[in-house]
Amino acid sequence: MANTKGVMRPLVNFPEDLWCDRFLSLPFNNSEFESYTKQVEAMKETVKDMLVVSTTDPMEKMHLVNSLCRLGVSYHFENEIEEQLNHLFITLPKLLDDNDYDLHIVALVFQIFRFNGYKLPCGVFSKFQDGDGKFKEQVMGDVKGMVSLYEASHFRTNGEAILDEALDFTTKHLRSLANQSSTSPHLREYIENALFRPYHHSMQRLEAKLYISFYEKDESRNDILLNFAKYDFNRVQLLLQQELTVLSR
Known part of the structure; x- marks a missing residue:
């Protein structure tokens, strides 16, 4: 048996904790948290009614679902959103055939369904291409459509050449638009x-x-959604701060 007496082991000098004890001192204002919670609960039914009410234009629902997701409040309405998407997915082929929706709408619909696990074919973008498989120049003027197509292209799977082309096309032209002096700061x-x-x-x-800040400047915004998202964001932020304090003890 080896003799370990007198063996000197080097000491390890670990660096100080980067965060120190700053999370331990985070204040938690319970009355503020309760106030935000009451506001969220009071507005939740109003937003839910907006989601489930019948409408003559199904794409209004898609815009609403998109806003709920990007504003970070869709988790309140998971069942209602799933029900709306299930219903719309059945009628979607006829809707796309019967209506001349623009690039923004089609790309928005595509990414929402793909994000939620529906196998919507990428052929829905073929009407925006010319005979050579290139995207038509006129779609470059639809900035929202270009951004939506760019984001939709990230849901591509192996072999979807139309989405590979969409990624190259939108990346090139969006970078150019961002550098133009005529493009508004917003x-x-x-x-x-x-x-x-x-x-x-x-x-x-x-x-x-980020999206709350952007949506606030959008002239077509829904103020009910905006305020609901702000209250919910502040409520969740306080909750996460409290959890950090507990975990840091």
Whole structure:
């Protein structure tokens, strides 16, 4: 048996904890948390009614679902969203055939369904291509459509050449648009955020914070959704801060 007496082992000098004890001192305002919670609960039924009410234009529901997801509040309505998507997916082929939807709508529908696990074929974008399989130049003027197509292209699977082309096409032209002096700061920020990190690649809370700031400046915004998202974001932020404090003890 080896003699271990007198063996000197080197001491390891670990660096100080980067975060120290800053999370231990995070204040938790319970009355503020309860206030946000009451606001969220009071508005939740109103938003739910917006989601389940009948409408003559199914694409209004898709816009609403998209806003709920990007604002970070879709988790409140998972069952209702699933029900709406199930119903719409059945009627979608006829809707796309009977209506001349623009690129933004088609790309938005595509990414919502793909994100939620529906196998929507990428052929829905073929009407925006010319005979050589290239995207038509006129779609470059639809900035929202270009951003939506760029984000939709990240849901491509192996062998979907149309989405490979969409990624190359939108990346090139969106970078050009972002560098043009005629592009408004609001729109430039929207483009740059999408190019830096597509929505579904981002952390949900971070994306919600960014999108709330963008949505607030959108003239077509729904103020009920905006306020609901703000209250919910603040409520969840307080809750996460409290959890960090507990875990740091």
